Amino acid sequence: MLKRIKSKNKIFPVWGFMAASFMLLGILGVITALNFNREGKLMKQHYLHEGLTLISMLESSVRIGVTELKWGEKQVQKLLEESAKGPNIEYIIVVYKSGKVLANSRGLPVGKNISNFRLPTTRTPVITKVIEEVNDNNIFQLTKKCQAFLGVNLTPELSSPDSKSLDFSTRDHYIILGLNMAEFEEAQLEDVRLALISAAILLILGSGTFYFLLLMQNYISVRATLKHMETYTQNVVESMPNGLISLDREGHIETFNHNAARLLGVHPGSVKGKLINEVLPSCDLKKVLNLTSDILEEQMECHRNDGRIVPVSLTASHLKDEDGNDKGTVLILRDLREIKTLEKEIERSERLASLGRMAAGIAHEIRNPLSSIKGFAQYFRNKFAPQSEDWNYAVMMAKEVDRLNRVIQELLSFARPQEPNLQFVEIYPLIQHALKLIQSDLREKQIDVKVNQAGTQALFALTDSDMLIQVFLNLFINSMEAMKEKGQLTIAVTEQQNHIVIEICDTGSGITSEHVSRIFDPFYTTKKGGTGLGLAIVYRLIEQMQGEIEVNSQINHGATFIVRLRKKTQQ
DSSP states (O other), X not given: OOOEEEETTEXXXXXXXXXXXXXXXXXXXXXXXXXXXXXXXXXXXXXXXXXXXXXXXXXXHHHHHHHTSOOOHHHHHHHHHHHTTSTTEEEEEEEETTSBEEEESSOOOTTOBOTTOOOXXXXXXXXXXXXXXXXXXXXXXXXXXXXXXXXXXXXXXXXXXXXXXSOTXXXXXXXXXXXXXXXXXXXXXXXXXXXXXXXXXXXXXXXXXXXXXXXXXXXXXXXXXXXXXXXXXXXHHHHOSSEEEEEETTSBEEEEOHHHHHHHTOOGGGSTTSBHHHXXXXXXXXXXXXXXXXXXXXXXXXXXXXXXXXXXXXXXXXXXXXXXXXXXXXXXXXXXXXXXXXXXXXXXXXXXXHXXXXXXXXXXXXXXXHHHHHHHHHHHHHHSOXXXXXXXXXXXXXXXXXXXXXXXXXXXXXXXXXXXXXXXEEHHHHHHHHHHHTXXXXXXXXXXXXXXXXXXXXXXXXXXXXXXXXXHHHHHHHHXXXXXXXXXXXXXXXXXXXXXEEEEEOOSOOOOHHHHTTTXXXXXXXXXXXXXXXXXXXXXXXXXXXXXXXXXXXXXXXXXXXXXXXXXXXX
């Protein structure tokens, strides 16, 4: 897989830069080769032009010398030798069409045939080729038909004695010119050196760029990995269900996740760098700051800034670096409020179960004696004159026996709860039915009743109709007894997620905070003459119907009982 460098929204392949560098090298090579070929063509054109010019000059000189000055072989030979001394001229040879040497500047024997001699033609009047010499200097050679004697009428009288070896009887003479290519080859070598230097510079720059890109790739890769790890770690810390706090060796806060901030009631951004004792002055953290063991676990209560007390389970451990050196402390906080609530509910359930068993035994033992006492009280009432003192005592005794029987009946109802017949029932008619049963008492105390239902749609809850009516009766009577005349009883029915919520609010004197925690305990009451079993029975009935009940109250602001029952969902 190709390594890639990521930069925001673009991805740069590293190997692409290498390919680009090699492509540039290839382009440079191609350009150099093209320049080399172009210079070769220009060289041939230049040497061809120079050679034709020299041949034309020689032809003119020979023509004038032969016709005007009566030159012979020696003069022509001398001309060729002197002309060959010019710059870049390697040799000049005049040959017959058969290749036999007539005159030359190289000292070749006259009459010697030149090997591989080609005659120019009408289609190719000039023959050029590059000859490689032994001394590594290449020769550019031109072969052209000699025009020195064209149009000249040569007669034996005009021919000098020295010209007898020149065959002027025919005009098929050819001149061969060799030009030295040393300067051109030196220029080509210089171009090749410059191309090699350019390629080396480009290769060095490409290698440096590639190395730099590798460094950048590693840097960006490491940075992206670190950023990913930082984000991942931060998400893990913030996703923890418990509060997490990390401290340095001096006790300054380094990390404070949102769950810890929510649990302790502080803002996470305002505590970084502060001492833990300043942020949580009410928590006993001496053992944490002076941690001697590897792990410390204990339970404590922390006082929030809003005055609430939060029970927490604290686990502290050392934070160490890769060398095992102590870097600080990690604290994990677990909210124990739900656990404490469950513990209280379990304790209450155990206490209620014990009281229920005891109440069942007591009720069974005293019901028969009470029946006998009531019978004797009625017997003595009939023996005395009506409205007499003894008659009143007997009547009072019978009423007290009846009251005690009601208490025993409530005890039996509490100790031996019935199995509920749970069905989805509409709530509003049950509230109206319970209100009708106490309508005369409400009218007598002039209590105003308001029933508020959210929306016009009927609300159904999973419940037992008889049990729920008994719950409503107990709660309505409890609220009515807590209010003076002309009070107000408000009943609100709403939907909240998967529950139907019934709120029963009165305008009574309210309940103190120390009484609220025990209000559902059996035999606990603040009413004069109360049994303390009404709300305990309500709690047991709601529990049997798989519901929940709680109370909110403040002194002189009344009390609100909140009942939650499972809602009937739409199919």
